[in-house]
Amino acid sequence: xxxxxxxxxxxxxxxxxxxxxxxxxxxxxxxxxxxxxxxxxxxxxxxxxxxxxxxxxxxxxxxxxxxxxxxxxxxxxxxxxxxxxxxxxxxxxxxxxxxxxxxxxxxxxxxxxxxxxxxxxxxxxxxxxxxxxxxxxxxxxxxxxxxxxxxxxxxxxxxxxxxxxxxxxxxxxxxxxxxxxxxxxxxxxxxxxxxxxxxxxxxxxxxxxxxxxxxxxxxxxxxxxxxxxxxxxxxxxxxxxxxxxxxxxxxxxxxxxxxxxxxxxxxxxxxxxxxxxxxxxxxxxxxxxxxxxxxxxxxxxxxxxxxxxxxxxxx
Amino acid sequence: xxxxxxxxxxxxxxxxxxxxxxxxxxxxxxxxxxxxxxxxxxxxxxxxxxxxxxxxxxxxxxxxxxxxxxxxxxxxxxxxxxxxxxxxxxxxxxxxxxxxxxxxxxxxxxxxxxxxxxxxxxxxxxxxxxxxxxxxxxxxxxxxxxxxxxxxxxxxxxxxxxxxxxxxxxxxxxxxxxxxxxxxxxxxxxxxxxxxxxxxxxxxxxxxxxxxxxxxxxxxxxxxxxxxxxxxxxxxxxxxxxxxxxxxxxxxxxxx
Ligand SMILES: Cc1cc2nc3c(=O)[nH]c(=O)nc-3n(C[C@H](O)[C@H](O)[C@H](O)COP(=O)(O)OP(=O)(O)OC[C@H]3O[C@@H](n4cnc5c(N)ncnc54)[C@H](O)[C@@H]3O)c2cc1C
Ligand SMILES: Nc1ncnc2c1ncn2[C@@H]1O[C@H](COP(=O)(O)O)[C@@H](O)[C@H]1O
Numbered sequence: 201x202x203x204x205x206x207x208x209x210x211x212x213x214x215x216x217x218x219x220x221x222x223x224x225x226x227x228x229x230x231x232x233x234x235x236x237x238x239x240x241x242x243x244x245x246x247x248x249x250x251x252x253x254x255x256x257x258x259x260x261x262x263x264x265x266x267x268x269x270x271x272x273x274x275x276x277x278x279x280x281x282x283x284x285x286x287x288x289x290x291x292x293x294x295x296x297x298x299x300x301x302x303x304x305x306x307x308x309x310x311x312x313x314x315x316x317x318x319x320x321x322x323x324x325x326x327x328x329x330x331x332x333x334x335x336x337x338x339x340x341x342x343x344x345x346x347x348x349x350x351x352x353x354x355x356x357x358x359x360x361x362x363x364x365x366x367x368x369x370x371x372x373x374x375x376x377x378x379x380x381x382x383x384x385x386x387x388x389x390x391x392x393x394x395x396x397x398x399x400x401x402x403x404x405x406x407x408x409x410x411x412x413x414x415x416x417x418x419x420x421x422x423x424x425x426x427x428x429x430x431x432x433x434x435x436x437x438x439x440x441x442x443x444x445x446x447x448x449x450x451x452x453x454x455x456x457x458x459x460x461x462x463x464x465x466x467x468x469x470x471x472x473x474x475x476x477x478x479x480x481x482x483x484x485x486x487x488x489x490x491x492x493x494x495x496x497x498x499x500x501x502x503x504x505x506x507x508x509x510x511x512x513x514x515x
Numbered sequence: 516x517x518x519x520x521x522x523x524x525x526x527x528x529x530x531x532x533x534x535x536x537x538x539x540x541x542x543x544x545x546x547x548x549x550x551x552x553x554x555x556x557x558x559x560x561x562x563x564x565x566x567x568x569x570x571x572x573x574x575x576x577x578x579x580x581x582x583x584x585x586x587x588x589x590x591x592x593x594x595x596x597x598x599x600x601x602x603x604x605x606x607x608x609x610x611x612x613x614x615x616x617x618x619x620x621x622x623x624x625x626x627x628x629x630x631x632x633x634x635x636x637x638x639x640x641x642x643x644x645x646x647x648x649x650x651x652x653x654x655x656x657x658x659x660x661x662x663x664x665x666x667x668x669x670x671x672x673x674x675x676x677x678x679x680x681x682x683x684x685x686x687x688x689x690x691x692x693x694x695x696x697x698x699x700x701x702x703x704x705x706x707x708x709x710x711x712x713x714x715x716x717x718x719x720x721x722x723x724x725x726x727x728x729x730x731x732x733x734x735x736x737x738x739x740x741x742x743x744x745x746x747x748x749x750x751x752x753x754x755x756x757x758x759x760x761x762x763x764x765x766x767x768x769x770x771x
Contacts, residue, residue, distance in 0.1 A: 270679070297673035298673065300639055300655070300656075301655060301656075301673070304643040304644075304655075305653070308646065308653075309647060311647070311728055312729055313606070313729040313731040315731060316637065316639045317639075330637070332637055333635055334528050336531075336532045336738065336739055337534065337540070338736070338737050338739045339733050339736045340733070340735045341731050341732065341734065342731070342733075343730070344729055346728065346729065347729075380684040380687070382681065384680045384682050385680045386679040387678055402767075427770075450634065451550060458767050458769045469529060470528060473528075476739070477741070479767070480762075495742075497744075498746055498762060499746070499748065501749070506752035507755050507759075510752045510755070510757075511759060515760065
């Protein structure tokens with residue numbers, strides 16, 4: 201292996217914790233790390249990256265116009281350009297919402313193999329661990345090829361400090377703007393106010409036990425108090441209580457928070473597919489025989505309408 | 516329009532998966548049309564209704580028994596099927612090459628629909644590889660699709676409910692997300708009718724599928740059973756709430 205390039209995600213002028221964790225993971229098997237930053241570099245970002253073991257920080261300069269800068273085809277071309285210019289033979293990024301639209305584009309353009317949603321990666325050998333079959337199987341995958349691409353699951357590894365000296369390189373991408381795909385509109389109601397589900401440390405999720413849309417606000421209020429992200433089972437989504445973006449599970453988001461608090465959720469195989477990698481699961485359910493009660497860390501038998509308001513009161 | 520829909524034959528999500536030789540799954544479980552691909556087929560039918568005279572061709576790379584998945588697509592409204600039959604396990608680099616070759620041979624394509632991901636290997640990438648091989652634009656996790664002035668206007672969902680709307684020139688590749696539509700549930704007469712629809716079988720050698728410059732190979736598989744050992748939190752709701760807060764602060768250290 202020569203050089204590993206890591207696509208960094210920044211939010212509010214800070215490198216995301218999940219990106220720092222990915223740097224820590226990469227640093228376990230790669231000597232020299234290059235960070236690719238796309239939306240401008242500040243002193244704070246440089247300091248954070250250097251403090252976590254990045255040797256080279258690449259400022260990938262994109263056009264200012266947001267409809268160009270935010271076009272995933274433009275961003276992917278910029279990463280590919282950097283990979284070729286800097287002879288990066290490993291490219292890593294987060295399996296985050298943005299990453300799921302970026303890394304497969306990068307891999308397709310490079311005609312390089314890719315594994316998404318890795319929980320572990322060995323950059324030297326090209327081995328990666330990822331879950332398959334709706335989270336029922338952990339597969340170890342061997343990638344071979346000139347360049348290898350990895351999507352790392354957010355929160356797979358917590359960040360650890362590893363201070364090094366970092367230098368900054370500016371790379372301007374002059375590639376033409378693609379004509380066959382243009383971004384017409386986008387909304388940026390990002391995690392301001394509400395935590396992003398895949399990146400949250402705490403998720404509090406509700407299911408059929410909430411009974412109706414009005415009651416579901418209990419979950420949302422509780423999430424706000426706990427600085428958690430609200431989540432839901434498919435039933436709550438199908439009933440129209442919350443948008444699809446809340447759904448955790450096989451056909452929703454796959455999440456690995458520090459703590460997952462399931463309220464009024466029975467723990468179907470498809471729901472577990474999305475949250476079984478949570479570090480800790482707390483289940484609030486009035487049925488002690490519900491599947492989730494047998495496969496959690498803390499079972500809280502009782503009525504969620506009694507317990508959740510108490511939590512709010514005591515915080 | 517000539518609409519190609521890529522459909523994958525995958526184990527039922529509700530099935531218990533058993534692993535053999537630490538390497539592959541026991542394949543005696545029921546297999547179905549990949550759930551996201553159901554949305555792709557459904558959208559193709561919607562488009563066909565908007566553009567009369569369109570043809571929908573379902574394409575699948577898989578073993579002989581994947582024919583049943585093509586039949587499901589035909590029952591939902593596809594006109595005919597193409598099965599690229601292989602006993603080999605193909606990674607997405609090879610799968611995309613095979614699907615590309617089959618579509619080139621049959622084409623020309625105005626639109627290629629796929630699912631946003633397959634639920635077995637959860638690759639999330641085949642659509643992008645097909646797009647790159649054709650040099651067609653690609654979007655994924657589409658939740659709405661309109662054809663206007665010969666362009667596809669597609670809204671895609673990022674997580675967290677954020678969306679982006681793209682203008683793609685045709686031909687293009689679109690990965691269907693769950694929000695795109697409600698899958699067609701075929702009636703019995705649809706199923707009967709689908710039995711008469713043609714399925715053409717092709718092979719990798721006859722398609723001259725070129726070797727990929729890299730590969731992804733499964734070297735081992737282990738069941739992901741995280742056996743947890745639940746402890747019970749009892750008492751009054753107030754005591755239970757206090758204990759949950761203590762755990763969040765002191766054990767999980769996620770609250771200060
Ligand atoms: C192909 C496919 C994909 C699917 N994908 C997903 C997915 O991605 N995500 C997902 O979640 N599901 C998914 N499902 C659906 C899944 O099978 C279950 O139907 C669903 O997860 C059940 O949701 P639930 O736990 O909210 O409801 P239920 O199973 O009805 O459970 C409700 C629970 O609430 C408890 N309860 C009720 N009232 C209270 C109260 N007052 N206090 C405390 N507890 C209470 C009950 O004891 C019960 O355990 C999928 C299904 C299929 C077939
Ligand atoms: N063997 C296959 N046959 C047909 N379509 C496939 C195959 N593999 C993947 N696809 C298509 O590509 C999409 C994404 O698959 P994946 O990259 O495996 O997640 C699927 O939803 C299918 O539409």
